[in-house]
Amino acid sequence: MKTFDQLYAELAAKAAERPEGSGTVAALDAGIHHIGKKIVEEAAEVWMACEYESDAETAEEISQLLYHLQVMMLAKGLKPEDIYRYL
């Protein structure tokens, strides 16, 4: 289990170190358009899970959406603090 900030730190390290086999590195290399499509896809999966699936399945879909949002943050050079200032 990890927090939002811990996941971001892990993904930022992956982006910097570019370990082989990292899905995060592959997504960053694929670019904004690819990441954006993943965000829309995961957002739809969150919606469907909320309508038709269990709380646990919904939580998992939300975690995946948060992951892809963090990948987009990295692609855009945004840090968690840049987001928190609007919360």
Ligand SMILES: N=c1c2ncn([C@@H]3O[C@H](COP(=O)(O)OP(=O)(O)OP(=O)(O)O)[C@@H](O)[C@H]3O)c2ncn1[C@@H]1O[C@H](COP(=O)(O)O)[C@@H](O)[C@H]1O
């Ligand atoms: N939390 C996540 C995470 N959530 C979602 N995903 C990705 O998002 C996809 C969502 O899955 P779906 O169910 O939508 O399946 P899918 O559409 O068939 O997936 P793909 O075909 O797009 O791979 C997963 O297959 C992963 O590729 C994640 N990938 C990585 N992480 C974490 O990120 C960290 C770094 O991961 P790597 O960069 O891969 O090392 C690790 O701690 C991972 O646990």
